[in-house]
Amino acid sequence: MRRRLLLAGVLAAPAARAQGGYPDRPIRLVIPWPPGGTNDIIGRLVTEGMAARLGQPVVIENRGGAGGMLGSEVVAKAPADGHTLLLGGSGSLTITSLVQARLPYDVATAFAPIGMMAQGPNVIVVHPSVPATTLRELQAAARAAQPSLSYASPGVGSTGHAAGAMIAQALEVEMDHIPYRGTGPALNDVLAGRVPVFTNALAPMLPHVQSGALRAIAIAGGRRSAALPALPTTAEAGFPQIEASTWFALLATGGTPPERVARLHAVLNETLAEPELRRKLLDGGLEVEPSESPAAFEAYFAADRARWAPVVRRAGMRVE
Missing domain, CATH: 3.40.190.10 (Periplasmic binding protein-like II)
Known part of the structure; x- marks a missing residue:
């Protein structure tokens, strides 16, 4: 486990602490992968901007292991008060939930979707x-x-x-x-x-x-990449059923009050609108993909699991 304190939030204006006093203490972001990877990079970039707007620092906690399941479990079992968040993604949420024989949480109810960050x-x-x-x-x-x-x-x-x-x-x-x-x-x-x-x-x-x-x-995405504009998509090549993007999103513990989820969603999207942040993510091969609402991201997540489920089942993918 590795912890780092992002101090940008201490410089935020007191007005950022509105909304019924939330957040009234540092927020913990659990990244269910070791330090240094893409999840870690995007987590640090995005939460630095969020901390400044929320008026509280964000403590990043890396909890790798079991395909993201260990870190996800920490958030699933945390108090549902919006002070513990998860950087979830296509691997740690969608695929892991389909291939793990025994999950210590129900992926459909254990988390409160906040919004997408980016896709690659x-x-x-x-x-x-x-x-x-x-x-x-x-x-x-x-x-x-x-x-x-x-x-x-x-x-x-x-x-x-x-x-x-x-x-x-x-x-x-x-x-x-x-x-x-x-x-x-x-x-x-x-x-x-x-x-x-x-x-x-x-x-x-x-x-x-x-x-x-x-x-x-x-x-293997819905549109061509700006980094390789001449490379066709799988759909253009005649195989639209091949679609495999790596996505990153923010979630809270299931049962977190809707007004706190809405607050986090608004702050997340404000942060994702920063031109410099968008440039840094694009340089890393990622495209910013904000969700219109927490409900929109929830629907996307459900559709993603439904799309991958028959692939996993047909391939006999299972982790005991």
């Missing part, structure tokens, strides 16, 4: 030795491969595992899953040509695509 579309890449520049060509290469093509992932039950399964199902091909302990080791073996296919967030892949060490096949 995943990019499908292959080692240059693979004879494919499009998804159709990857489909043909996979059908002709003996033995089967394999794909890397950051681990069993990860978003990358599910994304690879989604690609294989959409292309109607057999692909072997090769799990690693994190994105770094997986990426290293793909770069070395030991595993030919990988799907992950754009940020860590971008320099290798630009250098030619990896070949990008498609963006």
Whole structure:
């Protein structure tokens, strides 16, 4: 566990402490992943701006483990007063809730959705030795491969595992899953040509695509990426069912008073509107995606789980 105090909030005007005295003490943000990753970066950037507006500092607490389940459990079981928040995402909430055999909380009721922060579309890449520049060509290469093509992932039950399964199902091909302990080791073996296919967030892949060490096949998102504008989306390539974006959002403990959730949502969106913050996130391969309301994000989360559930079930993904 690692704790850091963001002091921007101590400079905020007293008016920021309105709304019935909330917040009346520091807010704790639990990031269910170790320090240093994308979750950690976006958490620090966004909560610094929120702290200044709320008039209270934000203490960031990294609680990694079990695909985000350990940190999520801390928030699920905290007092429902809006002083303990979760940086949730597609991996720690959607995929983990579908692949874990035993969750210590009900993901549908344990959290009070506040709003989205950002999304990073995943990019499908292959080692240059693979004879494919499009998804159709990857489909043909996979059908002709003996033995089967394999794909890397950051681990069993990860978003990358599910994304690879989604690609294989959409292309109607057999692909072997090769799990690693994190994105770094997986990426290293793909770069070395030991595993030919990988799907992950754009940020860590971008320099290798630009250098030619990896070949990008498609963006697995709803629109093209500003970082790789010439790269088609999976829908443009003829496979709209392949959609795998990494998203990041803010949630409170289930049962948190609606007025406090609304306050946090408003402050979150004000922070996300800052041009400098948006630039920093875009430089990291992320696009700001604020929610219109907590209810809108709740509907998005439910739809995301419904979309991934048959993929996970068909692939037999399960973590005991």
